[in-house]
Amino acid sequence: MNTGEIPPAVRQRVANAAKHRCGYCQTQEIVIGMPLEIEHIVPIAAGGSSDEDNLWLACPRCNRHKGVRTRATDPETGEDVPLFNPRRQRWQEHFTWQQGGATVVGLTPTGRATVATLLMNNPFVVRARQIWIAWGWHPPGP
Numbered sequence: 001m002n003t004g005e006i007p008p009a010v011r012q013r014v015a016n017a018a019k020h021r022c023g024y025c026q027t028q029e030i031v032i033g034m035p036l037e038i039e040h041i042v043p044i045a046a047g048g049s050s051d052e053d054n055l056w057l058a059c060p061r062c063n064r065h066k067g068v069r070t071r072a073t074d075p076e077t078g079e080d081v082p083l084f085n086p087r088r089q090r091w092q093e094h095f096t097w098q099q100g101g102a103t104v105v106g107l108t109p110t111g112r113a114t115v116a117t118l119l120m121n122n123p124f125v126v127r128a129r130q131i132w133i134a135w136g137w138h139p140p141g142p
Contacts, residue, residue: 018057023086072117074109084114101139
């Protein structure tokens with residue numbers, strides 16, 4: 001499968017593999033009350049495909065900020081590094097939660113570049129996370 005619509009069965013397998021949460025910021029579908037988007041890890045515009053191994057879930061916010069990028073600058077070192085690949089890398093190795101889960105912190109150059117590029121701690125989402133935390137809905141488990 002190269003481009004076009006994602007078949008429902010593929011979407012369901014990707015959603016199940018992603019545990020129904022954004023591969024980047026970990027926002028859960030159940031918390032925001034709508035399905036997350038199918039994200040092309042390597043965007044079609046950057047030579048990627050719609051093959052299942054190039055697909056994951058992303059919240060609309062992370063997906064829009066990522067756009068066609070596959071690399072970004074680590075704000076700490078200034079290095080150009082790959083963005084986090086939720087299909088191939090473990091979230092816990094690149095990110096951690098602070099403030100009880102209200103903010104995401106990058107632990108590696110890839111993590112820091114991803115947090116900065118996807119604006120994963122913008123004030124709106126931090127406030128939403130604080131509400132989710134108060135209700136016991138966030139952060140999600142492993």
